[in-house]
Amino acid sequence: MYKFLAFLLFALVTITDGIICVSNLVPDQIRLAFAGDNGVSVGWHTYACPFSSKNPNPNPTVIYGLSPKALYSTSINANSSAYDTRNILKTSWFYSVELPNLYPSTVYYYQILSSSYVSTSAILSFISAPAVGDQSRTVNIATYADMGVDGLVEDIITGKHLFERALGALQKILSSVDFFLHHGDICYADDLVSGVFKTYEEAFDYCQTMMTNITSSRFYMTTVGNHEINCTNAPILNDLCSSDHKNQIPYSNRFHMPSKQSGGYLNSWYSFNYGFVHVISLSCESDFPNAPSGNLIDTITQVNWLKNDLTAVNRVVTPWVIVQCHRPWKGSIPLDDIIEGGFINCPSCQAAFEKILVEYNVDIYLTGHVHWYERICLNGTINTTNYVNPNGPVYLTNGVIGNPEAPNQVLASLRCWILLMPYLLSTGIRTWPY
Numbered sequence: 001m002y003k004f005l006a007f008l009l010f011a012l013v014t015i016t017d018g019i020i021c022v023s024n025l026v027p028d029q030i031r032l033a034f035a036g037d038n039g040v041s042v043g044w045h046t047y048a049c050p051f052s053s054k055n056p057n058p059n060p061t062v063i064y065g066l067s068p069k070a071l072y073s074t075s076i077n078a079n080s081s082a083y084d085t086r087n088i089l090k091t092s093w094f095y096s097v098e099l100p101n102l103y104p105s106t107v108y109y110y111q112i113l114s115s116s117y118v119s120t121s122a123i124l125s126f127i128s129a130p131a132v133g134d135q136s137r138t139v140n141i142a143t144y145a146d147m148g149v150d151g152l153v154e155d156i157i158t159g160k161h162l163f164e165r166a167l168g169a170l171q172k173i174l175s176s177v178d179f180f181l182h183h184g185d186i187c188y189a190d191d192l193v194s195g196v197f198k199t200y201e202e203a204f205d206y207c208q209t210m211m212t213n214i215t216s217s218r219f220y221m222t223t224v225g226n227h228e229i230n231c232t233n234a235p236i237l238n239d240l241c242s243s244d245h246k247n248q249i250p251y252s253n254r255f256h257m258p259s260k261q262s263g264g265y266l267n268s269w270y271s272f273n274y275g276f277v278h279v280i281s282l283s284c285e286s287d288f289p290n291a292p293s294g295n296l297i298d299t300i301t302q303v304n305w306l307k308n309d310l311t312a313v314n315r316v317v318t319p320w321v322i323v324q325c326h327r328p329w330k331g332s333i334p335l336d337d338i339i340e341g342g343f344i345n346c347p348s349c350q351a352a353f354e355k356i357l358v359e360y361n362v363d364i365y366l367t368g369h370v371h372w373y374e375r376i377c378l379n380g381t382i383n384t385t386n387y388v389n390p391n392g393p394v395y396l397t398n399g400v401i402g403n404p405e406a407p408n409q410v411l412a413s414l415r416c417w418i419l420l421m422p423y424l425l426s427t428g429i430r431t432w433p434y
């Protein structure tokens, strides 16, 4: 009798799963990243069946090829993961696969295959990276930090949809962009007001879903910001931040950067090549002495990795070296200004990284965190028109693309090294010149 009841229950759950799930499980949040010199990572997200935490796609697979009608190759190194998203109605699952051994500078088509209750994706496409060292054409990189979803209150106060406006601006330039560098604070899922009107996961899911058109056609390379490392941006909500929203667990599940191929760690630090450019992505949140957000491993592994990675760069092959990290240490803001419980500038980042970047002649250091745009030369030297072989990295801060927080006050008149501030403040309304 008990066996029969158990069987009946199992059958009911299975049938219920089937009935509910047949309705609408789709791969979404599709995103591309480099995976070594000849590889591409395809990542995506799917909700599990309602009231179930079971992986709806246990064998994630992408097929790809040189024509939309000839997707003959199959992905490798599949990965599925989930974490406590605190939503019993729909557990999130995150997937990644790799497309290896691609021809350089070639249009590829790809499609995520269906599985159980999950449908196939549309057939999408990307252009693979040029061969390492290829200097036959320019490389166009879209770079920024600090983009995220608005909360309801922000919409009322500041006008509608800064995030959506930022996406619209990116969409306009998409055809001319080779890849994106997003230097942290990726979706603002943990901001106070967003937290009130959207849960952390809802905000992150909405943000990434809205970005799919961009991230499924261009490589979207991220680094961790303070809004990704811990769910603690709003101190009042610290105690509500679950253990699975700390230690960059959502960020580690939702993105797949090439740390494995470059000897790095998670999505925290890694590097890749694109033609004649070598890009290094660092964590300005963790893993160096006095790091603002503590350590995931220790205080020396990332710093040693950075030295080793730079030592291995052949500047004849990749003469340009670009570093992205979330926090600046040079800029017009006073060094001791404090927001969000910490220094705006990051003296501990400077102590850990600056000497190394100067020693190895890094060309550009890209950051955000501060909500404006400025770029400077080493030691504040005014160099408004000439960036040919400056005597140190050009420090470029761009954290003003669009997010629910206010732009920071720029003290332009106090400093001489600001070159450009492409935003306006008028009548108390935040506006951006898109």
Ligand SMILES: [Fe+2]
Residues within 6 Å of the ligand: 185, 225, 226, 227, 326, 368, 369, 370
């Ligand atoms: Fe930040």
